[in-house]
Amino acid sequence: MEHLDPKPTGGKIFTPPILGMLLVFAVCAYFLILRYANGIGTVTNLTDHMSWGIWKVIGVIVGAALVCGGYACAFTVYVFNGWKYHRFVRPAILLSLLGYSFAGLSLAYDVGRYWGLFNFFIPKYWQGNSVLFEVAICVMSYILILSIEVGPSILEKFFSPEKADNLAAKLHAFLNKVLFLTLGFGVVLPTMHQSGLGGLALVMGEKISPLWQTPFVSLLHLISCIAMGYGCVIATEVLFANNYKDKDQMNLLGQFANLMKIFVVVFLALRWIEIIRAGGVGLAFDFGSGYLDAYSFWIEMLLFLVGLYFVWSKSAQSSAKNIFFGGWLIMLGGSLYRINVYIIGFHPEAGVSYFPSLPELIISIGMVCLQIAIFITIVKLFPIITKK
C-alpha cells in the first residue's frame, strides 16, 4: 500500500461561486418554509397519479446514483484489492456522504404527512416486505457507515502524528480498527439499495413503458450506478486534484475510465436484449405517440454512446479532456435513464403528465448547490484530496 498524504487544498472559503450557490439555497429555503407552512400541494405539481416528482426521482434516485463514487471506489479498492486506486477513496466517500444525506433530506421534505415520519424509527412498525422500506433502511444505515468512513479524515485535522494523545487521535485509532467492518457494510448496503431503487420500478409493473420495464431493471440500476460512480470519481478528481502532469494519477483515472466503459457496454447490451425481448423496439421509433418516450430514449442512448466514444480507445483514456467529458456524459446518461424510468416512461393513466413547478425545481437546485458548497468547503479545510 502506497503512502498517501492528502492535504487540505486551502484558499478563501467564500469565493463568488460559493456565494452564488448559497444565494440559490436562500431562495430554496424560502420555498421550503412555504412547503411546511402551506402543505406540499402548494409548492409542487405532484398529483395522485404522479406522486413521484423530482424530489424523489432526482433528489433520491438520481442523486444517490450520481454519488456512487464511494461505492465504486470501495468496490474496486477493497473488494478487488485495487490499492493503487486508494487515493480516490476519500473525496469519493465524502461526496457519497453528502449526496446520501441530501437524498435522505429530500425524502424527508417529500413526505406529505411528515408528522408520521417518526414511525420509521420504531422497529415495531417496520414492514419488511416493502421495497421502499428496504431502500430507506439501507440508505439510512449507509449514511451512518459513510460518516464513520469519513470520520478519520475530519479527525486528522485535530491532531498531529507526533503528538497523538488527544481524544481525536484515540477515536481515529478506534475507527481504523473497525474499518474492515464499515468497509464491508459500505459495499453490501449500496448493492442492496441501488438494486432496491430499481426494484421500485419493478413493482410499478405495466405502468412503465416496455422501453424501460424489464425483470432486470434492478440489475440495470446497479450496473449503471457503478458506471456513474466511476464517472463521478473522474469528474471530481479532474476538477479538484488538477494535477494532469502527474502521469501516475492520469494513468489511474484512465483505468477507471476503462472500467466505466466496460460497465456501460454491459449495461447497454442488457438494455437492448431486454428491449428486443419485450418487443419495445417499435416504441423506440414511435415519435407520434404524444409521449416523450421515443425522444427521451434516443437522447439517453446518445448520451451513453457519445460518452463511450470519448473513452473508447486506450489513447483516449489517457486524455484528461476525453475522460472528463466521457465521465460527465455517462453520468448524464445514467441520470436520464432514471428519469425516463420514473417520470417520462411512467404512464399510470392515459393522458397524465407531470412537470415540476418552479418552487419544486428551486428546492431541488438549491439543495444541490448547498451540497456542492459544503463539499468544496470541506475539501478546502480538511485533508481529503491527494496531490503531488
Add this chain to the structure above:
Amino acid sequence: MIRGQNLFAEPSVGRRDFLKLSAKIVAVLGLSPTIIPQIAESLEKGAKPAVIWLHFQECTGCTESLLRATGPDLAEVILDVISLEYHETLFAAAGHQIEDNLHNAMKRYKGKYVLVVEGAIPVKENGRFCEISGHTAIDILKKTATDAAAVIAIGSCASWGGIPSALMANGENPTGAQGVQKTLGELGINKPVVNIPGCPPSPYNFLSTVVHFLNFGLPKLDKKGRPTFAYGTLIHDQCERRGHFDSGRFAEQFGDEGHRKGYCLYKLGCKGPSTFGNCPEQGFNEDKKWPVSIGHPCFGCIEAGVGFTKSLHDTSDMAFANPPQVYTKPTDPQEKGIDPLATAAAGLAAGVVATAVYKKGKALPGKEGE
C-alpha cells in the same frame, strides 16, 4: 353446519369440525399452522377438564354470544371438550338439585377444575346486592376459587367491573361492583386469573384461552391479566379505517358525507386509539363484523377506564402519541401543466452546468501528441 339444520339429529362432532375449529384457534393464538393436528387431537381426545361457571352481576351476554357461535357449532364442541359441571343458564335442573351438583363437583375435582366467572361482584354492604341460594357473590367466589386450578374472568364485568361498576351522576358505584381479580386479591386468595374483557368478548378469545390452557398451560398475560394474543395490540393500529385517520379524513357527524364514505370515526368519539383488543381482526357474529365496520365508533367496552366510563361521543385519548391538533389543508390534486418560469429555471440550471463543464473540459490537456 347451518344452525337449525339438524334440530332433531343426535348432536355429533366429527373430525372435520375439530380440524376447522383448531385452525381457527391457531389463527387466533397466532401459532404456526403445523400445530393444528396437535390441537385437533387434544380436542378429540377430550381432556375434559371440569368447568364451574358462575354468574354474578351480569346480563348473560357472554354466555349468549358463546352459544351463538357457529362454524363449527362452538357450544357442541365446547361441551364435548370440557365437562361443564355447573352453569345456571345451560342446566335443565334447578333449585337444590343444581346446588348439590356444584358442591359435589367442587369436592370431586378439588384443585383441578377451571372456574369461569361471568359478572361483577358487589362488595358494598357485605355484598347483599347479589345472592344465589342464600349466599352472597363474595361467599360463592371465595368457596369456589379456593380450590380452583385457574380462574377465567369472562366479560368486562368480571374483568374489571363493567356496566355494574359504572358510576352514577353523584360519582358513586352503587353496589361496589368490581372485577374478580380485585376481589380475590382483597380476599387474599392467590390464584392465576385470566381476564377476557369485552362486552361481550369474542367467543374465540375465550375458547382459544381454554385450548391454550389444555395444551400449553396458561397463555402469556399482559399487566392487566389479559392474554396478549388477543389483547396485545391497539384497536386503532389494526383498524380498517386507519388510513383515513392518517390522512386527516374524518366523519364529523353521523350521516354526513365523510360518514357515508367510510372515513375515520375518531371525531365521533371512537375509542379505538385507547383500547386494546383484536376486534378488527376477529370480528363478531361469525362475519368479521365489528362496530367500526358498520359505521359506529368503538365504545372501548374492553378497556377499564374507557368503556362505560367515558361518554360515548367524547374524543378518545391516544395510547401512544397524540396527533397534531391542526392539519394542513389538503389541496385539490389537479394537474397543473408546464409552467414557463419553471422551464426557464430548469433550462438555466442545465445551461450553467453544461457551460461550466464544457469550459472546464475544453481547457484540459487532450490526447497525447495533440
